[in-house]
Amino acid sequence: MSDAGGVAADQLRAFIERIERLEEEKKVIADDIKDVYAESKGNGFDVKVMRKIVSLRKRKPHEREEEEAILDLYLHALGMAGPVMEDA
Amino acid sequence: MSDAGGVAADQLRAFIERIERLEEEKKVIADDIKDVYAESKGNGFDVKVMRKIVSLRKRKPHEREEEEAILDLYLHALGMAGPVMEDA
Amino acid sequence: MSDAGGVAADQLRAFIERIERLEEEKKVIADDIKDVYAESKGNGFDVKVMRKIVSLRKRKPHEREEEEAILDLYLHALGMAGPVMEDA
Amino acid sequence: MSDAGGVAADQLRAFIERIERLEEEKKVIADDIKDVYAESKGNGFDVKVMRKIVSLRKRKPHEREEEEAILDLYLHALGMAGPVMEDA
């Protein structure tokens, strides 16, 4: 029963089920997050603002990295300084 | 320090941190899912189709039928044959 | 001032500005499309289905058939009936 | 012929065609942009860097706005200052 129609059916089924299980877990977490927001709201906090804070704190790290890259980029772009165009 | 400006700052911080922890967990699961797809691909399966299967099994049959009904309605209104290809 | 650091700065600036102008035009078109969908909705049409129709007409028929073939293959391998519902 | 199957077929068709025309225009613009990037590359510029510059210049305006919002948000979140929780 493992090779129906030229595809490894059992293997495919196993992969699908692993994915579905993981997606369920993911959904549980997502629901937990919703619960925490709900609880926060119940305690008088502004959910919208909280979401914004969370996303801000998430972005901040790589925003810092980008900023350094940006500096270099503008040197390239406007002043053309630095080791540029090595593969032109 | 727990009541600055009339609101419970510590409590807010606790909520934020719970959420951030959950979001991290969620990301881990999401990455796991990506891994399974990658592994599937390594075993010769078509990832795009697998994603479609997963989403098909997720959707409630009734919902799917309804949507297709509207689609058919519009397609017929436009003079285009439906997805059934009855005279192909 | 056109050759700072060994590169043609003016030329680069010109390219950038051409791109930015084109991107603005693109955005205008995108907004127009949104407007048409909104107007359609105002006339009682289902926007989601309309989007589906547009994308269906965009796809090459051959491509669509091929994808569905693989999908059927997998669905049969999993023991699930295809989207044709022949015994519904 | 304007009311086949309960939907205003002609009107629907008109909307669809307007959208498709606009999408074609959009695609033309997108291709133009690709061309400019290609031409830039042909003149020795680093396309990746150019893309980054463009996106940077695009983000900058509303990034400034966000920054002000951020300041308020952190006042809310950490110090709880300002006119907060009006809908608690």
Add this chain to the structure above:
DNA sequence: ACACAAAGTTCGCGTC
């Protein structure tokens, strides 16, 4: 019903 945010899909680039 609208707008914002998250997810999925696609395209271009760097690597092996």
Add this chain to the structure above:
DNA sequence: GACGCGAACTTTGTGT
């Protein structure tokens, strides 16, 4: 030359 990675765009779902 192909594969995997990453970013951009599109689409779907959720909250207001």
